[in-house]
Amino acid sequence: MSEFRPKFLKPSDTTSFLDRDDSYSVETTDFVYNRYLSQSIQTQRQRLPIFNNRNHILYLLEKYQTLILIGETGCGKSTQIPQYMIEAEWPGQIGVCEPRRVAAISLANRVADETGTLVQQDTVGYAVRFDACYNKPKIKYMTEGILLREMMSDPLLKGYSAIMLDEAHERSLYTDILMGLMKKILKKRKDLRLIVASATLDAKELHDFFNNNTTDDKKNDTAVIMSVEGRQFPVEIFYISEPVPCYVQASVDSVLKINASKATGDILVFLTGQEEVDRAVRLLNEHANLIEESRKKENMMVLPMYGSLPHHEQLKVFKPPPNGYRKVVVATNVAETSVTIPGIVHVIDCGFVKLKWYNTETHTDSLVVLPISKSSAAQRAGRAGRVRSGNVYRLYTEEDAAKLADNTPPEMVRSNLTYAVLQIKALGIANLLKFSFPSPPPIENLKSALEILYALDAIDIDGELTKPIGYNMAEFALDPLYSKVLLSSGEFGCSEEILTIIAMLQVETVFTKPTSGNSIIRARIQKRLFEVEEGDLITYLNVFNGFIQSEMSQGFCHKNFLSYKSLKRVVEIRKRLEKMMRSYEIPIESCIRSTETIRKCLVKGLFPNAAYLHHSGVYKTIRGDIELFVHPDSVLYTMSQPQWILFCQVVHTTKLYMKDLTVIENDWLLELAPHFYYKTTFRE
Template identity: 55%
Template sequence: MATFKPKFIRPETDDVIDEGGGGHQEPQNSAFVFNANHNLGLVEQRERLPIRKYRDQILYCLENHQVVILVGETGSGKSTQVPQYLYEWGWHSKGMIGITEPRRVSAVTLANRVAQERGELVGDTVGYVVRFLERTSNDTHIKYMTEGILLRELLADPLLTQYGVIIVDEAHERNMLTDMVLGLLKKILRKRSNLKLIISSATIDASFFSEFFSWPRSGAEADKPISVKLSIEGRMHAVSHFYLNEPCADYVRETVETVWKLHQKEPPGDILAFLTGQEEVLEAMDLLREYIASQETTNLKVLPMYGSMTSNDQLAVFFTPPKGVRKVVLATNIAETSITIPGIVYVIDCGYVKVKWYNPTTCSDSLVVVPVSKASAIQRAGRAGRVRPGKVYRLYTKEDYDALAPRQPPEMRRSEMSGAVLQLKALGISNVLRFDFPSPPPAKNLLSALETLYALDAIDEQGQLTRPVGFLLAELPFSAMLSKMLYISGQMGCSEEIITIIAMLQVQSVFSRPASAAAQQSGRIAHRHFEVAEGDLITLLNVHSAFVEEGMTKEFCGQYYLIYRNLKRACELREQLLNMARNKYGIAIFSCKGDVEMVCKCITAGFFTQVAYLHHSGVYRQISSGTELAIHPNSTLYTLPQAQYVVYGELLQTTKLFMNHVTVIKKEWLTELAPHYYQQTTVRD
C-alpha cells in the first residue's frame, strides 16, 4: 500500500464556466507590455522599452508638479530608465537622485543594470546601499537603496537635503516601510518645495496616492495640483472574462481541471494559474502530472513559481517551450506584479491570496487565506492580453467578484508595530497617534507596540525614547527584542555568542530539508549532531561553531545537510556586526567561553515578554494571556521531553499557534532579569 498512487479520472467535458455577460470587459485605464528585446544591444534595448516614448512627458510633469505618480507594468522600464532620464537632463545638479526598493536584491541588481547601461562600474555615477553593504563614492548621483536605508538617513538628515529627487519604486506593494517613507516624505515635501517625488506603481489603482499627496497651497500656485498621474501605455489586447455559474468546493482541483479543459479545447497559448502558496502549487502540480501520465500527454509542460524557489528554478518559467508544447505556470501572487512571464494567453484566478496578519492579543502572526481584492483580480487578468487577445477564467461567480473589496489592506494595518514606532520616535515624532500614516494602523496594534517598548525600557512613561537603550534600539537594524538582547550581552559578557545567534537569524534557514522522505530522515539524523536540550538558538550557535572549526567547507555542509550559501552569509554578517557593535555602538565584545547558561539568560533578557509555561494538562500556555501554544515541528525541542518554561522568538499561526526559535529557561530568571514585568506570588486554593 505504501507505493499506491491515486489515479484521477479525466474531468468531464461539460463546461461549468460560463462567459459572464458576453465577455465582460474591465475598464482599463492603463495597458501594459512585456519587453522581449534581451538579444539586442543595450542602447537598442533602452530605445525599445515602452517608457522611452514617455520620457518628455515624465520630465515635463516633474518640472510642473511636486509629485508624479507613474503607473506602468513590470518590465516597462520604470526602475532603470527614469533615474537615467533625470540624470541626462541635469536633475542631479539639484541634488542626488535616490531610488527606494522594497527588497535588497532589487536595489543591487537594478544598480548593476543601470551602471552596465551607462558603461560604468557600480559605485561611480550609480551606486547602491543596502543593509550591511554599500557601493557608493563621492561621484555617485544615482543611488539605489532599500526603504530602511532611507529611514536611517532621515535620522541624520530629517529634510533629506542631499536629495533633489526621490523615487519610491514598487509603491503598489504598500509594505510597512513604504507607508512610513510616504508618510515622512509628505511632511518633508510640505517643508521643501524644491524636493521632487516620483511614486512608481505597477497597479492601475493609483488614485489613493494622488489623494494622499494633496494639501492646500497659497499664492500663485494655489490652483495647481501637487500631484499628477501618468500612465505608461503598452500593447494590451482585449481580455474576455469568464466566471463560474456556481461556487466551487476545492479551487486547487478546479484549477487543475480548468487547465486540462483549456489544453484540450483552446488554441495554442501558455496558461498562468494563480494559487495561494507553495503547498497548493506543488499539490496542483502533482495532480496535473497524474493527468498527463494517465493520458500519456507529451505536449504540456508544467512549471511552478513561488517566492522561496532558487533563482535558477525561477528562470525556467521565462523560457519559451519547444514547438507544439504548451507551458502551464502554477504561481503564487509573485506573478501578479513582481515578474512578467512571456507568452501567457490564458489566466486562471483562484480568487484567493495568502497574507500575514498580526493578532495583538496573542502577539502572533497568522498566515490567512483571504479573497483577493478587485485591484488584484484586475491585475491578474491583465497578464492574459500581452501576446494576443486573451481569456481569464475566474473560479468564482460574477456576484462574488462584484462583492470583492476594492484593494487589499496594506501591511501597516496588519503588522506588529514596535519597529515602526521606534523609528518614528527616533525621528522626533513624539505623538505617533497624530502621525499622518497613508493607512492608519489599528489602535490595538499601536498599543501593543507601546507596551512592548515600555517593557523593554526603550520608552519612558511619557512615551519618549530612553537613553541609551531606546536610541540604541532605534538605530540597530533588527527587531526591538534582538536589539535589547545585544545591548544586554555587552554587560553580561557573552556578546560574541549573541552576535553569532543574531547573524544566524538574519539569513534564511541554514538547515536543508530535502523533498524525499529518505533524505529527510538522513537530514534529521545529521542535524542531531548540533541539537541540544537548551533549544534552537544554542543549536544555531553550535552549527556556526562547527562550520568555522571545519574550515567553512561545502563538503561539511553536504555531509550534515546544511545550506552553505546561508551559513557563509551568516559568517560575513557576524564579522560586520562585531565591527559595528565595537566601533559604532560601543558594546564590549566578550566571549563567555562556553557558559551556555549565561547565553540563555541573555536571550531571556531580550525575550522575557514572550514566555510560555507547561500547563498541568500537558500543553504550553502563554504566560501573559494563557493562550495555548505548541512547539513548531522544525524545532530542536519538538522531540525532546517538555521543559517547564521556555521563551520563543516568534509565534506563527497555521494549523495551531506554533512557537519558533525556542529556548529553555529557568523560572527564577524572569524575576531576576525583568522584576518590573514579573513578580513571584503564591496562590493558595
Template identity: 85%
Template sequence: MTDFKPRFVKPADTNSYLDKSESYAIETSDFIYNKHISQSIQTQRQRLPIFNNRNHILYLLEKHQTLILVGETGCGKSTQIPQYMIEAEWPGQIGVCEPRRVAAISLANRVADEMGCLVQQDAVGYAVRFDACHNKPKIKYMTEGILLREMMADPLLKNYSAIMMDEVHERSLYTDILMGLMKKILRKRKELRLIVASATLDAKELKDFFNNNQTNEKKKDTAVIMSVEGRQYPVDIFYVAEPVPCYIQASVDAVLKIHSSKQPGDVLVFLTGQEEVERAVRLLNEHAHLLEEAQKKEKLLVLPMYGSLPYHDQMKVFKPAPNGCRKVVVATNVAETSVTISGIVHVIDCGFVKMKWYNTETHTDSLVTLPISKSSADQRAGRAGRVRSGKVYRLYTEEFAAKLALSTPPEMVRSNLTFPVLQIKALGINNILKFNFPSPPPVQNLKSALEILYALDAIDIQGELTAPMGFHMAEFALDPLYSKVLLASGDFDCSEEILTIISMLQVETVFTKPSTGASIIKAKIQKRLFEVEEGDLITYLNVFNGFVQSEMSQGYCHKNFLNYKSLKRVVEIRNRLEKMLKNYDVPIVSSIRSTEAIRKCLVKGLFPNAAYLHHSGVYKTIRGDIELYVHPDSVIYTIPQPQWVIFCEVVHTTKLFMRDLTVIDNEWLLELAPHFYYKTTFHE
C-alpha cells in the same frame, strides 16, 4: 502525482480590466534625447506606452511638486521616468524607492543596460540591505528601508532633487511612514519633486494627502494626477471550473499541462511562502527528470524565487532559458510587482498570500494565509502581458474571484509597530499620535509598540530614545526584540552563539522537506541528530556549527537534508551583524560550557513572547491568556512538553501555532524582566 488536472474555463469578458485610461491633454515643451543611447535600445524604449507621455510628465514635474502617476503594469514607469529626467538635464540625484530588494537590483541593472553604462560604477546604482553603492550615481534605486536610514543622516534629503516612490499600492509599513515623512520634507524643500507611482491606487486620496495648497501663498494645487496606459499585450484569463483541493499540487499539474500542450513561453507560478515554493520546485524537478529520461524534445528549467533567497540565485530567474528548454519560475509575491522576468507568457495564480496580523493581547504577529485582493490578482496577471500576449490560469473559480476584496489592507493597520515607531523616534519625531500617516494605525497597536519599547529600555518614560541602547537598536535593520538580544549578548558572554541564532531566524527555513515516503523518514532521522531538549533555537545553533565544521559543504547539506542556499545566506547575514556588534563595542565571546547563558540572553529580549503549560494541556500566553500550540515542526513537539517556553513567531492555520521555541525557567522572567512580569497567586 494525483490524477487531478485543473479544468480552466474562460470568462465572458477576459479583458474587462484592460480599459484604457483617459488621456491627459496638456501643453508640452521640447527636450533633447540622449545621443549616446544605441538605436536598438532607443527603439525599444519608444515602444513603451509611457513614451508618448514623456513631455507631459516632465512638464507636470516642472509645474507641480508631487506627481501621482497611475501607470498600469508594463507601461515602463519604473525604468523610463528617471531616464527622462536625466535626459532633460534634471539637477541633483534622483532616488527611486522600491518595496523589495530584488526589484531595486533588477531595475538598476536594466536601466544601466539601456543607458550603456555599468551599474554601481557610473550613472546608475542601487542600495539594498547589506549591499550599497559607494559612489553617488545620478539614478539610485533603493529599498524603502535604505531611504528611511538616509533620512536619519540627512532629514531633508538635500542630495536628492527628486524621489520616486514606486509600487505604492503595496502599502507596506515603510511606504506609509515614508509618505508621511515626505509630506513634511516637501513643505520645507519647495524645489524637491516627488513621484508616487503605482499600477493600482486611489489617486484622489493620495492627491489630497500630498496637496500642500493650504501652506501655498497662491493657493494652487501642489499635487497632480496623471494616468498612463499600461499593458502592451492582451491577457486571457482562465478560472478552474471547481475549487482545487491542494493549490500546490494543482500548480504543478497546471505547469505540466501547459508543457505537454507545446504552447510556447515560460511559466511563472505564484505561491505563498518559501516552504511551498521549494516543495513545488522539488515536484517539478522530479517530473523534469522523468521527461529528460523519456527524451522529450523540450526540457524544464525550474527556478525558485523568494525574498530570503541569496542574490545570485535570485538573479538566475532573469537569465533567458537555454535553447530547447522552458523556464518555470516558482515565486512568492516578491515577483508580483516591479519585476520583469523575460519570456514569461503563462502565469499560474494560486489565489492566496501570506500576511502578518498583529495581536495586541499576545504582542505577537500571526502569519496568516489569506485570499489575495483584486488589485493583487491584476498585478499577478500583469506579469503575463509584458513581452507578448499572455495567459493567466487562476486556481480559483470565477465566483470566488468576484468576492475578493478590492485592495489589500495597508500593513500599517495590521502589523506590529514596534520597529516603525523606533525608526520614527530616531528621526526626531516625538509625538507619534500627531504624525500624519496616510492610513492612521489603530491606537491600540501604537500603545502596544510604545509599551514593548519601554520594556526593552529603548525609550524612557517620556517616550524619548534612550542613550545608547535606544539609538543602537534603531540602527539595526531587525525586530527590536532581536536587536536587544544581540546588544545584551556581551553581558552574558555568548555573543558568538547569539549572532548565529539571530542570523538563522532571518531565513524562512534551513530544513528541506522531501516529498517521497522513504526520504521523509530519512530527513526526520537526520534532523534528530541536531535536536536538543532545550528547543529549536539551540538546535539551529547545532545545525550552523555542523555546517561550518564541514567547511560549508553542499554534500553535507544534501546528506543531512539541509537547505544549502539558506545556510549560505545565514553566513552572509552573520558576518554583517558581527561587524555591527564590533562597532558598538560588544565583545565577541563564546559560551562553551552550557546553554543556560544563551537561553537567559534570549529571554532578555524575547520576554514578551513567553507562554506556560496550562493544566488543561495547552500553552497559554502570560498576558492575554491566549491558547497556543506547539508547531509540529518544532523539536519540542515530540518530547514531554516543558512548563515554560519563549517563542519567536505565531503561525495561524487551523490553530495558533508557536514556532522557534526555547525552553526557559520561569524565574528568569522575574529576574530579567521585572518591569514586565510580577509574581501573583490566583485561584480558579
C-alpha cells in the same frame, strides 16, 4: 485523482474584465523577463514602453513636486527615470527606494550596464542593510530602511534633489512611513521632487495625500498622476458554479483539463504559499504520468515560482518550453505584479492570498490565508492578456467575487509597529497620533508597540527615546526584540554566541529542503547531528560553528543539506553587527558553551514571546491565552515537550505554529522581565 471537477461558467453580460487598480504583493522577487536581451543596450532602452514618455515625464517633474507614475512591471520606470533625469542634467543626487535588497542591487547593476560604468562609482551605486556604498553616486538605489536611517542625520534630505519610491503598490509598512515623512519634507523643500512609482495603485488617494493645493484652482496642484500604457489583449473570465472543497486540488484538475483540451498557450496558477505550490507541482507531475497519451494535448513542463526559490530555479520560468511541451507555472502572488512571465495565456486563480497580520494580544505577526481583493483579482487576470487574448479560470463563484474587498489592506493597518515606532521616534516625531499616514494605523497596534518599547526600556514613561539604549536600538536594522538581546549580551558574557544567533535569524533558513524520498531521509538524519534539546536557536549556533570549523566549505554544506549562500550571508551580517557592538563598547566574549547563559540573555529581549505547556497538551501564550503549536520544522517537534519556551515567530496555517524555539525556565521571566510578568500571571 479527485473525482471533483470545477465547472466554469461564463460571466453574465454585465460582468466585464476588471480595470487594473490597487494591488498588493507580500512575496516578491526582482526578475523581469527581457525579450530584447540580444539587442544593443541603447535599442533595449528605446523599446521600453516608458521611452515614448521621456520628455513628458521630465516636464511634469519640472512643474510638479510629486509625480505619481503608474506603469506595469517591466515598463522601465525603475531604471529609466533616474537616467532621464541625469541625462537632463538634473542637479544633486537621485535616490531610488526599493522594498527589497535584491531589487536595489540588481537595478543598480542594470543601470551601470546601461551607462557603461561600474556600480558603486560616480554614476550609480546602492546601499542596503549591511552593505552600503561609501561614495556619493548620482543615482543611488537603496532599501527603504536605509533612507529612514539617513533621515536621522539629514532630516530634510538636503543631499538629494529627487526621491523615487518604487513598488509603491505593495503598500509596505516602510513605504507608508516614508510617504508620511516625505509629505512633511516637501512642505519645507520646494526644490525637492518625489516620484511614487507603482505597477498599480489607487492613484487618486495618493494624489490627494500629497497635493498641497489649498485652493480650488487646479493650476496650483503640487501633485500629478501619469500612466504609462502597457499592452493588454482581451481576457475572458470564467467562474465556478459552486465553491470547491480544496482549491489546490481544483487548480491541479483545471490545469489537466486545459492541457487535455484544444486550447494552446502556457498556464499560470496562483496559490498562496510555498507549501501549496510544491504540493501542486508534485500532484501535476504525478497525474500527468497517469494520463493516457491519447488525452494529452501536449507534455507539461511544470515549474514552481515563489520568492524564496533559488535564483537559478526562478530563471527557468522565463525560458520558453522545449518543442512539444506546454509550460505550467505554479506561483504565489509573486507573479501578480512583480514579474512578467512570457507566454502565459491561461490563468487559474485560487482566490486566496497569504498576508501577515499582527495580533496585539500575543504581540506576534501571523501569516493568514485570506480572500484576495478585487484589485488583486484584476491583476491576476491581466497576466493572461500580455501576449494574446487569454482566459482566466477563477476558483470562486461570481457571487463571491462581487463580495471581495476593493483593495488589499496596507501593511500599516495590520502590522507589528514596534520597529516603525522606534524609527519614527528616532526622527524626532513625538506625537504619533498627529503624524500624517496615507492609511492611519489602528490605535491598538500603536498601543501595543509603545508597550513593548517601554518594556524593552527603549522609551521612557513620557514616550521619549531612552539614552543610550533607545537610541542604540534605533540604529540597529533589526526587530527591537533582537537588538535588545544584542545590547544585553555584554552583561551576560555571551556576545559571541548571541551575535551568531541573531545573524542566523536574519536569513529565511539555512536548511535546504530536498524533494526526493531518499534525500528527504538523509537531510533529516544530517540535521539531527546539530539538534539539541535546548531548541532551535542553540541548534543554529551548532550549525554556524560547524560551518566555520569547516573553513566555510561548500562540501560541508552539501553533505549536511545546508544553504552555502545563506550561511555566507550570515557571516557577512554577523561581521556588521559585531562592528556596531564594538562601536557601543560592548565586550565581545564567549560564555564557553554555557547554554543557560545564552538562553537567559535571549529572555532579556524575547520575553514578550513566551509560552507555557497547558495541562490540555497544547502551548498557550501567557498573555491572551492563545493556543499555539510547535512547528514541524522545529527540533522540539519530535522531542519531549518542555514546560516553558520562547518563540521568534508565529505562522498561521491550519493552526498557529511557533517557529525558532528556545527552552527556558519560568523563573527567568520573573527575574529578567518583572515589569512585564508577575507571579499571578503564571498558570500551572
